[in-house]
Structure formats: structure tokens, C-alpha cells
Amino acid sequence: MKNLVWLLFFPGFLCNLNPLRINPDSLVTWNGSCVVIPCQINQYMGALLSNISLLWYHQPFYDTNQSDYLGHLLYYIFTISGMYGTQVQSSPASRLEFVGNLQDNLETKDCSLKISQVRMEDNGIYGVKLFASYNRPVQLNKWFLNATINVAESPPDPKMDLNPKDIQEGWIRVTCFVPYHCPAEPLRLTISGLEKTRLSSQETTISNGMIQTVVNLEMTWEDHGKSLVCSLEEQNGLEISKSTMQLYVKYAPKDVRVIASPGMTIRAGETLSLECTRSSSNPEVYQYLWYKDDQLMFEWLKLKKIEFETEGDQHSGAYRCEAKNSVGSEKSEELRIDVQYAPRDVWLIASPGTSIHEGERLSLKCMLKSSTPEVSEYLWYKDDQVMDEWKNFKKIEFEAETDQHSGIYRCEAKNSFGTQKSEELVIDVQSHLHYSSSLPTSGYQRTTESGGPQSSPASPSTTKSVSSCDGRTLWEEFSFLRELPNQAGKPRTQFIHSCKELTSAVIHLTEKFRKALLQIRERTRPVPNEIKKQ
Template structure:
């Protein structure tokens, strides 16, 4: 051995030098209690001695540069190329040190789970502690340290790494503003919220019922709510390089005032006096209509608040223009008017004598048949003459004049 002279180690006493190997395959040598003055190049010198041959010259076959430091080097941490949630991982902490008589300790700090395994590797001249654990997404960003301690337990040096754990989006939730129950025309804002994602989310997808409506890089989507078109069950999907994660569904209820109001004739067409007639006010509304207001010829019909306006025996004077106004808690709408035309037979039919009251045989007589009202108008007049045979039975015979 030659750290500047063979006598240096010899003068210190051979008790600090121990040959650990053998003469065939292993030339390991242990040097204890090295001092800073013993920096230098060390090696194994092989002397071949053969009684049959002349002793050969001394030969160096292994040369090692030794640098004695005041304090041990910081340990080196070697994480795997990628840490992924739920995938078993091994993180190695090592230091270029191997001395069975002066064993150091490598301790992991910062992770609450995992199984450490401390080993000494003679072939590489190192001491290692391998931490085996299954990462969770909460481990991302954790400061994991490896501490080197002396045999007495005194901390000597320390190294750290920040864990970069890859995981799918977590805690995906859909938030709705101003709320799940809104009115038509309100500005609806959907936010896809997450508790974390590594790598970052690159796409957000929005679904209503079974149909995808929108996707993009923004976690917010907003639009003006429109009645039945936008009522339904919504969810969002957050996508990163690891996986796609869906939020729970939210039911959005878009309420609106009655629309497309109209009056329909359910019974009686054409309408004849004395028959039953039913008018119905129909519309689209959400929530449902709470009350109806009926009008005839523009005038409010009192005490009529139901969807149907019924006439059990309609009269001629109930003809007119009818319309309705359905109302819910959002608002009111007005239907177009329809005309109710009640038909009836001629009324107030009278015969009047147009000529003089005293009629002479052979003179001309004129009779007039007048009608008070008729719907539809009179289209035909039939005249009758009464005959009283025997003075008992009254008969009527049509006559033409």
C-alpha cells in the first residue's frame, strides 16, 4: 500500500489494516480510522514467488484513489423514472461507504408508509436503504428525505427529493351557478372542480343525459338557459394522461312561463244551442300552470280559473270571441282568441197581414213571415193553412202561395 510511502500505514500499526479477501479471487482490504494525512492512492501489490523460477518483480494490479473527508458525503436518492398511483415503487438511498466495523444508518423521513430495507453491498462499496411503497395521490409533492447517522445515532448528513406521483383527476365535482333550479334566460355557469390532477387536465367534457354537448380546455362552460332544451341531468369529465374521471350527475331544472297558449274546442262542432260545449286552454309550462283566466269579447269571465270552460247547455247569447291566460309562478301568457258560434233555429217567428184588415172575396191578400233571429240565416220558408174538419181535429197542410 502506498499513500505517499509504504511506511505511513506501517508506522500506524497493522491493527488498522485487515485483509478481507483471499489469494485466489478476492483482494478486499479494510482500512480503519483513516486520517486526513492518509489521502492518496492505494492498491494491491502482487508478488509471484515460484521456487522453480526466479522471483518476479512486484506488480500493482489494483489502484484506488482514497480521499479522507472530515464528514461523510450526503446520501444519494434514486427514485424510479416514474411514480404512479397504486403501482409498487422502489426508492433507493445510497452512500459510497462500506465498513462493517463502523456501520452507518440510513433512515427515511417524510413518508408515513412503506417498508425500508437496509443493505450493505460489498461489491459496490456502498450502503443502501431501499424504500418499497405503493404511492397514493396524496404523496405527490411530499418531501422525502434520507438521513445518514453515525453508529452512535447522531445525524450526519441528509438528502431530499420531492415525490412526483402521477395520478388521475381526483374529487371531480360539478358546480352549478346560480343553482340547480333556474329560470329561462338566466346565465347558467357550470364548473368542473377537482381536488388535484398530475399531470394537469387537458380536456373537460360536458354531458347532458346521454349526449355530449361541449368539450375544451376550460373548466368552465356557460350559456343562456332555454326551457326544456337545457333541463336534464348533467355531468362533467376531467381527462389527463392517466385516465378519464366523471363527476356525479346533477339535475338542472329550467323553469319558464307558459308558452304556446291556445284555446281548443273539445266538444260540440258545429255548436248547436242547448248542447254541451267544452273549451280547453292548453300550453307548455314549467312548473305546471297554477291558474287560468278566461275572457269573452275581451271581458274577464269571473269565477272561471280552471283549464276547461264548460257550457252544459250553451245559449245563443254565449256566442263570442274567447281567449285564456294561463299562469304559473314564473309568469303568464295569452292565447289567441277563437270564435264560438252558437247555431239555433229561427226564433220569434210571426205572421203579419200586410193588406187591409177587411178582406173582400176576390181581393189580393199579402201575408208576411218575420223572424226575430236565426243562426244560420233562414234559407227556406214553408207556409201552412189550418183546416178544422168537424171542428175537432186541427190539421196543417203546406201550401204554396
């Protein structure tokens, strides 16, 4: 029976029947710290164990001659009728402490051993031997189980774990932990390195051979590259060890902008350069998109920088770009490009037309296709002479008079980038001049041979066309003036006129000159038969 009982302890052989349990069975501690080997005694075959004796060994071994486990005995604990008895074999005794509870009525009994002020020589294997009876108190059974303690010269650095591990903007869970097997002498872990306003409250816990602290952290893109620090401290705040983790935060491109060179205002014909920039991006941008007046420009797809020669309204407008990476994208604000140029396609409009009658109202308007910036000045020309009185008027209006307003007109539009003139526009003001063979106007009086006044008001029946005077052409009508001898002190006057086209010089004779002409005509024309008959 003795041999059968010890077979239960060989590795892999009915190990589930061993009431002893050590978990974890590999412990980490460091020089000067403490360690508790967590040991439990469970029921065996469904029965409570009684009359328990425990022996703790350092570096145990199995002696085949004695068919028993032996080693350097550290601690011996036994119970007699529920009373404890202990025998400490190690020196100094103050470094060992039984921290368990072996009362008979406990279904699970605690057989843990604490070692304080750990030394490097404490490294190694520890074994516990259990003597106990069940069902039949007269028969004792024995079991054995071991554990390993690894003693380091200095405390281990805490480790940190992130959830999720792929950090993006938003909330993450940060866990800092370090192996620790001495809950009787608690330590604490503290996470620092970021603003406290974005850290949730921290609480350190010790369980299952691990001391850990957990915080929730709101990450922003500005946290990329910063460091989190986890510190292992004593209760008085003295730092024992620490570890640092550099944060790798993924985020979409930030502060995307369009940079224009040489500027947002440019002269037509100059080369414009537009570059899509961002202040930061993680990972890097892999695609750029361009928009003009909210329309996607496919020809500039994936280009970070674009250049083109500006032409005018075709390239003026609102530009924006969009930068993309594997996390997301961001669009820039609109940048308005103003391509400026001199006025284009200037022309004149005459209303009601280019051929009008004397006395009609003529309207001339200077038109143009486009101008950037707006036209700042208009100039007017008549027969290549600048009309200063019409300066800066886009539209002029006046009552047409034959010789004064007939002629060749042009307008010129100016802005800060240049000027352009319209084509010539010929305005022909046609005369309404009519007169009678006796009197040119109503109310005109002349003296006859008898000296009496005579009034000959004009009437439709006596009115002659300007192209005929008593059956003669105007050339014949005024040809006598060419034949008059020069008067003393008076120059000789000549008139040349075509009956087909009346020039403006004849239409606007002054009243005085017209009267003089009529007086000369009266003295030289033959007396009508009806007068002669008188």
C-alpha cells in the same frame, strides 16, 4: 527475469496476469469513519500461490533506480509454513488492521486492510506489493497494485433513485444508497416522509462498497409535492447525514366539476355561464370536452368556460365536462340546468266542437306547448269576465244551455315566471225549441169560450218550427206585443227576433213568462172556424 516480472505491473501491460485485485479501487470515506481496502489474491497461471508476503504502502511510487515500488510502509504481513507474521510500521498501530486471510489452500485469498478513525491525512494512494511463489517454491515473484482513498471532512449525503423515474399513481421502487467501505462497522439507511402504511419493510445491505436500503411505495396523486427523506444513521439511531427528494407525481385531473352562474335554475333570456373546474392536475389540463344529455358538444371543444343566452327547453338538460391531460382524463358529475319561463302557446280545445246543441255536454280544455316550472294556476274567462268557479281547473265540463253558455271563452295559464292567455274561442249553443199552434207543451190546459178544459198534447203532426207559427214568422208572431197599450203600473215590453237566428234570451224564458205570453196570444187571436162552427 526481474525486469520482466515488474513489466507485468506497468499500466496496460498484461494486467490480466496480475493475481492481485482491488475492487473498487476508488474509495470514499470521511473524517472519523473507517475504510476497508478490498484486496484479493487469485490463482496465478492456474496455480495456487504460496509463501506469501504482503506490504501495504501509503503514497507509493516506482523507483527506477531500484526497479521497485517504494513508499510509506504501513503494514507488512508474511506467512511461513502457513503461519502469519506481521509488522506494523504506522503509528498508532491501533488504527490499522489486516482483515484478510492468506491460508495457502484458499483459491482466493483475502489481503484487505482496514483503517479505523480515518483522518484527513489518510487521503491519497495506497499500494499493495505481493511476494509469492508458484509451482517452484524456490523462486519468488512479485506483483503490485494500488487504490485511491478520498477522505471527506463530513459524511456524504445519501442519494435516492426511483423506478420508474416518471412517477404516476401506483407502486414505485425507492432505493437510497451512499458509498461506504467499512462493513465491519455497519451503518443503516432509513427512508421516511410518507405514511408507514404505504411503505414496505426496509432492510439495509452493504456490498460492493455501497450501503443501501430499498422500499416499495404506493404513490397517490396527493403525494405530489411531498418529500422523501433518506437518513444515514449509526446503529444507535444517531443521524450522520440525510438527503431530501421532492416527489413529482403525474396524475389525471381530479375532482372535475361544472360550476353554473348565476345558478342551476335560470330564467329564459338570462345569460348562463358554465365553467369546468378541477381541484388538481399534473401536468396541467390541455383539453376540455363538454356534453349535454350525453351528447358531445363539438362547438364547445377545448373551452374551459362557456356562456350563452338561454332560450328554454333548448338549453335545459344535464351538462357535464371532461378534463384531459397527458396522463388521463376525468369527467364531472352531471349538473342539471333548469331554464324556466312562462307558459308558452296556450290554446283552447272544445269537445265535441264550438257549435253544439242545447243539452249537449261541452268539454273545454286549456292546452299549452310547454311551461317551466309547471303551471301553478289556471284562470277561465267568459265574455272577458273571470269565472271564479272554474279557477285552477285545466279542464271544465258542463251541460250547455243556450243563453247561459253561448259566448266567448279564454283560458290563462300561470307559473312563478309569468302568465299567458289563449286566443278567444266562440261557443255557439243552438236551441232545440219547438212548439204547436195550440199548445206549446203537452199537458198544458186552456179554457175555451164555453169554459170547458181542453187538452192539446204536442205531436209531430201539429208541431211547428220556431221559425214559423201558423205560417207567420216569429217577428210577426210577437209583433203584437209592441202594439199593446201600456197597462197601468206595467212597463211596455218589446221583443226583437230574427227568424234566421234564435237568440238565447228567447229560448230560456221562464215558465211563468211563457204562460203569460200564451194567455195574451189566446185573447187576441181569431177563433178558428171549427170552434166557431161549434
